[in-house]
Every structure is written in C-alpha cells, then in structure tokens.
Amino acid sequence: MTTPVPERSLRVVDLYPEVMDVYADRGNVIALRARCEALGVGCEVIAVGLGDALPAEADLVLIGGGQDREQHRIADDLAARGPALRAWADGDTSMLAVCGGFQLFGHYYRTAAGVELPGIGIFDAVTVAPALKWPRCIGDVLAETALDGVGEVAGFENHGGRTYLGPNAAPFARVLNGYGNNGDDGSEGAITRQAVGTYLHGSLLPKNPALTDHLIAAALRHRYGEAELPSVDDPYAARAHATAANVARQRGRPNPR
C-alpha cells in the first residue's frame, strides 16, 4: 500500500532551527508535521539558517527562542529579511514566533547589557531586559486566547526580557496563571493578522493541538483561500494539555489582576 499524495500541502519555513531552539522549540515542528499528517495535509518544511535564501513563498513561518548570545547572532541576518517577512505577514502568512523569536519580531529587544537589538516590527511591541538583579519570569503558564476554537493554551515560560505592546498589537492571550509579557499587565504574546508571538514553550504545539489546527487552517487559507479541516481526535495531545493546564493552575503564578 502506498500513502496517497495529499491534495493540499503547506510550505513551512523554519527560521534558524540550528540557533533558535533553546527550549525545545523543535517540538513545534515535530507536532506540526504529525498533525498535518493526521489531517491529510502535506507539510514541506524548509529550514532557513544564517545566510540561507528565503523561498519565494511560505504559508507558515516558525521561529523559536534563543539566549542573548543566539539572538545577537541572528539579529542582523533577521533584520535583512525584515521587509520580506513583513510582506509575508501583511499577506496573511501564518506565523508562530516563540520567546526570543517573538522578541525579535517586535521593534527591538534591549538586553540587560544595554545593547539594543533591532527587531523586524511584525508586532507593535518592544522588549526590555531589566537590570541583571531582576528575576527572570520562569514558570508554568495557563492563558486564555480569544481565537475561535483555541481557548486555553498551556506551557512554560522562561524569559528575562519584559515585553510591552503598542496600540497596533493585540495580546495573543490573557494570562490566567504565569507572568506573560511583563508580569504586570496580564497580556501574553501578541497577535497581528495571522502572526502569533508568545513566550510559551513546553513545547507549545504538541500539547496545544487546537492552536496547531488554527495555524494550519490559517496557512491553508493563505495558500488555497479556504481551509476546511476534518475533525481528528488526538487523545495523547488532549491528555498532555489537560495535565499541563492543571499543573499551571496549581502552581503557576496567579495573575494579580
């Protein structure tokens, strides 16, 4: 028996997988591939490293997190791709930027050493790392998104930088437990058109299958103009989501608001 060639297929760009993967962000690629297969959607992942050319088109873009050192390494290369990536975002390419990648998808990230790394401004957001003595935002997160059919997302955050959203960015989610963007205003991540930025790893997509489906649907709409998805249960993902959500409810920092 041969596997039938899927009728629909997604072109996925995985940005800097060798550099930006500090908190197991490759789990997002693993989950995306598996979910596409379960849904009968083809999934072609193109890894784009430092200096590699971007393909002409992409339906979905992924970027993970990195330490300050890794962010320094990619900042110039990413800035050079800024116009192309912004054009993709404006054209409703589906995107997921996690942690350090999320920070550099904003206007800038100013490190604790006072160095300002330019971002590409897909999100109207700025990130500032406070003085070294400030504790990092570390812990389990449960947050409520306003996205249709996505609802609660669960994961883990670990970041020094505090992110503040401008008027042209909406938060990706409201924090129920955890710190979120800055530990202060209850916002988590950012969303602009079909681009999602977030501090959540865990890895994020494996245990948040509704978000995975949302990103796949947006990517299918980008390519084909419509995105009907079959309903396929994933009991392993559902149970992992429930456990992570429970853990965050029990020991995640309660939202002060």
Place this chain on the structure above:
Amino acid sequence: MPSLQERGALLLGRAAGTAARRLGRGGGTALPGLVATTLAPDLVAALGGQLGHGSVVVTGTNGKTTTTRLLAAAATLVGLQPFTNRSGSNLERGIVSSYVDEATPAGALPDGGQRIGVIEVDEAALPGVFPRLQPRVAVFLNLFRDQLDRYGEVDSVAEAWRSMLAESGVLSTLVLNADDPTIAQLAEAGDHAVVTFGIEDSHAGLDDPEHASDARFCTCGGAFTYDTVYMGHVGIWRCDACGRGRAEPDVAARDVDLMSDGISFQLDIRSEGPGRTLQIYLPFVGLYSVYNALGAAAAAHVLGLPVEAIAEALEEAGPAFGRQERFDVDGCNVRLLLAKNPTGLNEVARTIVAADEPPTLLAILNDGIADGRDVSWIYDADIEQLAGHVGSVIVAGTRADDLALRFQLAGVTPDVVEPRIDAALKTALAATSEGNWLEIVPTYTAMLEVRDALAARTGAAPFWDEAGAATQ
C-alpha cells in the same frame, strides 16, 4: 579548630540530621547544613582546614555522582579516608551537612591527616561554595542544557564559572574535559594548573549529530567545526575563526569498545611515559561512562595516586546509587538508567538501542524542583531512535501524559500510561518475562521513588545507608 560558636552550630546541625532520619524524613541530608550554615557560616572552611589531603570538587551537568564515587574508591585503595557528600546533596546545604556529619561534637575531623574530601557540587552552586572549600583539584566534566527553569541559561553558568576561576585567590589544579569546548576553554580563566582528559577514538563518534548541542559557538563568536562528535557538542572540535581547538588530552581513552554490559578501553596517562597504557574493563554502559572514568582517573593522577589503584577502582567500584544500578526482581534483570536532560537521555537511548534483545521500557517523567519543572527538554532528546528497539513501553510519573505524547510523536507509542510509579513498575515487571531485561529510565525524583519501590521488593539498602556505607 572551629570556634565555640561553630561548635555549637555543629551540635545543633548533627542533632537536626539525626532527628530527621529517626522520623524517616528522607536522609535528613540538607537539614544539618541549613542549621549549621545559619549559625556559623565559616564552619566548612574551619573543618576543611583539618583535611590532610585537602579536597576535590567534581562538577558538571552529567556524571558527578559516578565520578565522585570512582575517585573516592581509588583514594580508599591507597589507604586514604575519603568522605563524600550523599547522592544528590550537592547544593550548599547538603555539602555543609556532609562536613557536619563527619565532625565530632567538639569540631574535630577524626584521622584528619588521612582524610580527603571528594565533593560533588551542583553546577550553579559551585561559585558560592568554591571559595570556602578551597579545593586542591576541581574536576569539570561537561556542561549541557539542564533544568533551565532553575539555572536560567547555559551561558550564564559557564560565565559564572569563568569569573569564579579568574577571581579565585587560591590556585587549584583544574581537571578539564578537553572534548567539551565550554569546559576546555575554562583553562583560560585564571592562572590555575590544568590537566585535561578526553576520548581518542574516532570510531566511537556518532554517524549523525544529535539535535541537542549546547555549544555551537566559540567565545570568539565563531562557529565550531567537528571532526568527530561523541555526544551533543562533545567531540573533536575546533574554531576556524580564532584557531582555538581541542588539544590532545593528558589522560585519554583509546580503542573504546562499547558492549552490552560493559566497556573496554585503553587508559593512557601521558605523563606516565610512552607505552604506559592500561587495559580497563569498566562495568558500565554508554560512552558517557568513559568520561566519568577519565575524569576520576585524571583527578586521581593529579592527587598522585598510582595507576594500579586508579585501574582497580574503575573496574571494581560499581555503580553509584540509581546510576546503572541493577536489581534481580523475580528473575527479571532490572536496570536503573537515570536520565535528566537531553544529552543524558540520548546516551541512555543509545545504550538501549545497542542491546541484543529489545527490553521492556519504563520511562518516568517527574516535574519536581530537582527534576526541573519545565519538561520541554524531552523534545530535545532523540527518542525517535528507540523505535523498533524496545518491547512493551510503559510511561509514568507526574508528567506521564507529556511523556506519552512525546513517545507517540516519536513513533514509539506507549502500551500503558500510568502516572503512579509503583503501579507502573508492577505493570512493567509483569510485561517482562523471566531472564529478560526491564530498563527503567527515570528523572531524578522519579529515580528516588522507583528505587524505593525496587528496594521494597528486593531488600536493597535505602540511599542514605548506601551513601554512608560507601564512606566507611
């Protein structure tokens, strides 16, 4: 000698530890240290001054406990009286506790002239305790991503070590892993003497690099190039941008042969002269065990121990608590393979894949503070390599559901998901026929729990007795 106040702190610390053990509160391993450090912060320096042979610290992400055990065994063989801290008690309080437990109520260390401290120290705790321990020898094994929720970033641990070594008023001999570029570059920090160890056998390298690599870039900013990768970012490395590179180690393992229940290799200590190599049979599995053996051998060599004692210790000391420990449970061969980070889990998986018969696998993921509350690291481990090489797969622990999903995505769909460890152990044993193997792969607190369950079935010693016995 300790001051009056320090002696008072000692007494109270000892009383607290004894009471905790009587009440069955684990090993009571950190409590004496907490009590004693609160009352007398300089106690360790006062006690350490009585150690006739000084102290050795052993640090690194993986292998601390086993390396410490091997080195202590070598010291014992030549008539020294080493004392070690108990398994896992490698934060400041646990270390102080082990000193407190060794001292008399009057603050003396009996037979101090023959004594040597062999102390494993948590990577992040090292800069805090280094000035007080003033070690003669400091062994740095490796630095991998591990418990990022507790340590922050891998880079910040390395940076803290560099500052500690650069600023230290006491000169130690650094025993450094030449194959880990983060560790090897510590030679540049301060004016310490340096002895290196490493593997000289390109056949032991990986055909395909692993996903988890925690040092892709040199301190100069250039990218590392590898002629051979042994595990993660450990191998024969160089930086073409600045010319730094892995130098031939002073203590090396050659002709490494990894077998299903042991490893043979040639131990070559360069300063012993050409042709002076020893054939070693190490009763451990996995290439990572070779690094533990080399770290212990290099440190023992720096201490002036004869090579015969080093060789005997490597062959005879046996596994440390929960690290490749074996149990016979009703005719089943049960082995505990602790795995608490991606590189460790990759090494354990490689060991399982190399087995002649696919074993039953019980994998246990807990998310306590000592395990790391962030369980995302399971996605950095190459669990995919287990597909087709394991029989029944049972997953357990507080995050059994996360682990089950990871295994399913890796093409190793679990047969049973049972968060409760004792029930999962029962299921795993039932799935293993007599004479066959059950490999148990737990995180740290899961290891303590499953070992208790195994001890209850086989009569093995609880861990504080075991650690105590090792130092007698």
